[in-house]
Amino acid sequence: MINELMIIIFAPLLAGVLAWLLDIKGIREAIGVIGAAIPLAYLIQAYQTLSTQPSIQYSIALAGFKFEFLLYQINWIFAMIAGVVGFAAVLGMVSTAKDSYEWLFALISLTGVLGVFLADDLAGFFIFWEVMTFASFMMVLKYNRKASLKYFLLSVFGAYAMLIAIGIIYAKVGALDFATIQQVLYQDAMRGAFGTDTLFSRNEMILVFGLFLIAFGVKAGMFPLHVWAPDAYSETNQSYTAMFSGVLSKAGVYGMLVIYILLGTRLMYEFGKFGAAPKFGYIIALLGGLTIIVGGLLAALQEDIRKLFAYSSISQIGYILVGIGVGTALSIEAAIYHAVSHALFKGLFFLIVATIIYRTGKTEFKDMGGLAEKMPITFAMAFVAILSLAGIPPLVGFASKWLLFEAVIHENMPILGGMIFFGSAIGFVYLIRFTYAVWFGQRPTDLDDTKDAPLPLAIAMGILALLNVVFGIAPGLVAKELNKIFGKEVIGGTIYELNLGFGRYNGLLITIWLVVGLVIAAIIYFLGAKVRKVPVTDTYQAGNPVTMEYNLTIRRNFFLPLKETLAFWLRISFDRLYQDIGKWIEDLAETMRHYIYNGSVQAYAWYLAIVLLILALWGV
């Protein structure tokens, strides 16, 4: 059992169980942090190994299955995301977690997600998928039953869809490990190309693809399966949400990649291409595009800080899906890059939210304002995060988004191009709303003695913010690793520069010139006369003298006009649709139960007679 891959996967689990069993304040935090640090350390160490050999492999046999684990370039990247953001989130939890319950399930979910990334067979993949789902569900259940059930039901619905798909593949291929499945399906595609009968029929391929799409779509929060995400992300420990949104949703993204890895050739053969993208991928991309728009617009309309970022998460995942869906080497790399950057900035955001909630106890915009003065460190972090998410060069958010834009538009995908453009604008919109309502403007008096972030949270945020900046200025660091996936130079350039041939981006250059511009502006500024600081009430109020009693900041319904513009579309709610279905099933069950088990033994005897009749009819 002692293998580095096993340690990577199971260290958090063990730590979680230990922390839960010991349940001593101080010690459980220490164990938890160590448990999250071990995988990270081993993953960093594995980087060395991977530079000398293509992969690290391990397998165990259990309960009649042979579980394969494989660490290679793609999942190393994803595992690193999990490692880094997971570690940061766990650090954050040192401040925000209230009891050992949270430690247990947060760490189990980290194990789950690491397992999903490292598994190299469908059985293991499914198992860890379930572990991850369950643990994260338990994190939500503690806070809100309804939200958690919605999350769990949709997730498990997805997981079961995946199970059926796995079963169909298993029935035909007879194996569960990725290598065999990939090979068999590849050969099947070849067979089809030569006109002989294929192993899988067209309908089966549609079914398998559809089921996988549902499975991974749910986890990734893809429209229209996203409805769980806003509630689940917001109704839990926000430090944990950093991991939840930053890492767990990436499992869905990774799953989409698994579709490519396993079924790509076969699906491509069956359905052909749409432009440069495979048709099946285009479906993913289109849904991804819709996800961007829906998530973004709804994010702008939220009144709760947690919900805003939850929807924002959905929206950002949409980008990744678009990239994956387009399916060229470049777009996939861009998508993975965006996955990295999303994890970094969204992890950071949720840690910021955690800090705010931890310090103020408030979650709604209407109760906040003017916190920038009171929490300067947190605000600085927020500033980095905002710039990164909004896609402002030279931060990592821009680098990945830029790659994605180029990759998509270069493949002549106008509709998708329009969608992602819209998405980046909407990102601006909701971020400013967050900035305005939380950090600026008039501060409610009950927030006057708010303190800045506690040390563990500050460290956690610092790590993520630093990475946001570093990977933005030196995007080549990430690109270099991404290129290893395909074994060729898909993204050219140096450590600071991304060069695609039809477009280039140099992070360092932009930084330098931004500094130059700022210096010029600063010179002009400092040439002017001295400034005098005035309070927020001392502003232009069209002649009305105001005091702190007046609420000067628009905190509620900030984007009311947008809401009015979208009134028609907002009436359509998939959330409500699912709830209606759920309620309908419950009512049906109720009626049916009272009808079938109606209490009369004679009715029951009739059931027996009917079965007898069926048997008789079958026999005669």
Added chain:
Amino acid sequence: MISAYYFGAISLILIGLYAILTKRNLLKILVGLSIMETGVNLLLISVGYVSGRTAPILTEGATPQTAVDPIPQALVLTAIVIGVATTALALTVAINLYEKYKTLDIEKIRGLRG
């Protein structure tokens, strides 16, 4: 053409079933159950019968070649006892039910449902 014994046995079983399916009085249902059991026993016995042979008691005059199959008879003995046991218990339950519900109409004894 089916033999009269089989016919009788099947008829008894089905009459019992009919009673269970249509009668509302618990005791009648139990009677139906008993009729069914009787029918089954009759069926068992008739299966073991061999034309022209006697009871399998091997005293003078009876040889293994002139005796009918002893097994069904042994089985029926067991089955009868089991039937008795079931009936006894069922009647006991009926007593208890009557005490609690003051009725034997099974349409009215529907406390547990859904």
Added chain:
Amino acid sequence: MNPQYASLLIALPLFSAFLVPLIKRAGKKVILPYLTLVTLIQTGIAAWAFKEVYTTGKPIIVLAGGFQPPVGINLYIGHFAALFVLIIAVVSFFMTVFSMKAIDVEPIDKYAMLFLLLMLGATGMIATGDIFNLFVFMEITAISAYALTGYNKTGEASEAAMKYIILGGIGSSFFLVGVALLYGSLGTLNLAQIAMLASKMNPTVAQAALALLVFGLAVEAELFPLNAWAPDAYQASPHPVTVMFSAFVVKAGLYAMVRIVYLFKDTPAFMGILNLILILGTLTVVIGELSALRQTNVKRMLAYSSIAQIGLIAVGFGVATPQAVDAAVFHMVNHAIVKALMFLAVGYVAITLGCPCIESFKGLGKKMPLTAFAITVGAISIVGIPLFNIFWSKFRLLLAALQVGKTGIVALILGASLVEAVYYFRLIHAMWFEESKDEKVEENLAFSIIMLLLVALIIVIGVYPEPVWNLVQKAATDLYNVANYIKNVPLLGVSP
């Protein structure tokens, strides 16, 4: 040791049950400890038989009266029976401990006798190698179950018992008709010999006989729509008895059904009956889960859940590939463990707080943390979360079903599992995250130990299923491999 001593598995509970009227003279207080002692000894014997079978790899054939089958009746304690007899004994042992607190209705001596005979009946059903003897043991099980169902003597209990008796009576009558047809056609009652001769049987008779046998046993095995007695009986019977129902009584019926069906492997009716089991099993799962959804009585909810799980096992047997049977047997074992735990814990709550209704469970995490924890683990396990035992069997079962292309059925079952998740997690939420005014209750040490033991078992199997999986595979092979079964029974050369 002489393998024939395995007959003690039957003899001991019988003897002990007959002894109870004498024990009663020493006072009512000694009856339940006596019961515990007996089940403990039974566990010992079962463990010995288990060890014997699994170390030698050969089944124990107990010949009653020293006559070789098919002349005499034989018990066939193969891998499956050995495993299950052990489970029966262990669960019974736990339940005797539980009974000490749970049973406060007189007459306790009769309860003890019925309890022992219920255990005996299930043991016999699983162990026997003769179809009529199977009927007898089935009736022993059923009649003692009838009596125990009505044991509380409330209106509900009597009503449940009445339903059980009527439905069970119809079932057993038709079972016997099936036996008659079988005997009339083959002239033998020994299961191994029936299997040997089945292929030569007249197909019409074979179909009718098989259908009737399955019909009769399906009533015991709770397949929808023959399971209408079950929720009532589960709800109304004393808590330890409910545990026994769920943990092994019903499973014994299911086992018997499957054993018989597999004997007819070579007849034309075989595929049809498998499909029937498959369909009934699926319906059982779906309707069971849906019925459990809005229950306010937790015990009844568990009853429906239990029914649904049985349906799942039936589906596994209905698929009838070696993988599926492996999985189904594994599920049987897992389900026995989990449901024993659940019903035990729920029963404990019911007797402590007055009723098994959902109100008692609100804030249970504060009132009875250990019990609540046990229920939680059980619920999580049943829902099929990895790292808990049921996941493995459910997963394997569904994979096996998918492997033979039963996609629709699997989809239905999975849909039902979603429903299951809903009500179980509602329960968990109610237990841990809803407030209640009641004080903390001191939890009984013995029950706590039992519950923790079962919880530990659930998690150990969940994390490292290997040992149990190996056992189960052997057990399933024993069930599935009919040729081997025929070979293992030393049939006397009586043949047509």
Added chain:
Amino acid sequence: MLMIAVKAFLILLYATFMGFMFMGIIRIVTARIHRRVGPPIYQPILDTIKLLSKKSNITHGLIYDFGVIYALGATILALMFIPLGGVSILRAYGDLILITFLLEIPMLGIMFAAMSSGNPWAGLGAQRALLTLLAIQVPLGFAIVALAEFYGTFSTYEIVMAQQTVGWSITHLPLLLAAIAYDIVLQAMFGKEPFDIMIAPGEISLGPMVEFGGKHMGILQIQHAIALFAETLFFSNIFLGGAVVTAFASPILNTIASLAVLLIKQLAVLMIAIFIGVIFPRFTIDQAARFYWKWPTIIAAAGAILAAL
């Protein structure tokens, strides 16, 4: 290194100067259409100098200052990436997407500064500005997509070079559509009617700008000038063929000529904007959003799809 610095400085000076001129032109032309005389063309420069030399300045905190500086800095950054005839330092990196983003960044700085003041008008203005941004983004995106797809490259400079051989972008149907859409978008980027609801002087007192005064306002004026220049320059480059003059032997003459060509094109763009702005009344924000999401979007999308085929 020094050369680059000098060049950059010259570009900056030229852009600032021209930007102020543009601002003056806008005022004069508007006035003329209104049948007024209007201020002299250098009036904006005077205004700015006045603002910068004010003795008393107020601030609302660090962000208030930084936002303003950031806005100007980012505008300068954006300017450097846009090809300016023969003189350009970073045109090799002048990526379409990058520039599009860079042109939006200054707004972020202004928003930060405005909102940190706590003035409700500023908040309201920010909201409207953002919604306008959201509204224009869709047609803008499609227009950019159409360009990139038509030329198969994202480099502005390469697009300019390509136009020298295949003719101006607007001579091709897809790009003509894109250009029309982009021009409508430009109207909002300039903050001209009918899409000036975000500053709506009579209603919310200039919105985001309400609180600025003194050197802050001065810096923003400079920023506005440069942005005006940069935006028209960008449009001229990508749709109107830019300017590559190689007719003269002397590179300096070439440069001057190209600047002149560009200037004419920029003025043309500006004039259109002014004319539209003067004719139309102000849209409310939801009207604007609906408008942008309908016609310009359809036009631009049609362009993009045509370009993709």
Added chain:
Amino acid sequence: MVKRALAIIIILITGYWLANALAQVPFGADKMLVGKYYLENVKEQTGAVNAVTAVVVNYRGFDTLGEVTVLFIAATGVAALLWRKKRERTAKSEGSVVLQTGSRLLLPFIMLFGAYIFIHGHLTPGGGFPGGATIATAFLMLYLAFREYEIPHNVFEPLEGLAGMSYVIVGLIGLAIGGYFLFDWIWQTWQLGHANIGRLFSAGFIPIIYTLIGLKVGTELTGIVDNMVKEPKEGGQ
């Protein structure tokens, strides 16, 4: 009405199906397989003349043990379900003089006849069950005749248990001596009574077991009767 019509349809179809299957099991034909073996070997192997008895007690001893158990369960179950704190008989009047006298008179004869039936089980039709039932009728008669009659519970109950236990013990002795549970050690190991097949002292443990069964069944059925004729006293549970 619809219900009845449907019931009839179901029944007819089921009946047709069963008849159809039974038609393949010809009535009266010699279908014996194991049965033949029994008939041929019953005398040597068990010493019983009555093959049915031999089958019941020897060859299929497990069935009989189970059968006894079933009856035992029934008795226990009836007792358990009808248990109340206080119960009494509620018969309105005593039996008539004829009944009273007759039952007193007949009691020993009925019991004797019952004993005869089970003791001679291996020779003539009959055995433990009918014998026991016959004995029980004697007590039933007493109950009918006398309002206040009660069986001696403290004798019957232990007797019932003892008889059952003894049956198991007989089986266990077989296990100890012959190596098989329910092994007929008297006939096969000790070889007692081989000379008098067809007479009373033969057939190994069959008479012993039948006696035990007879006692057991008699007491059990009596117990059931006793339980059923009583009703809970007012105020008792």
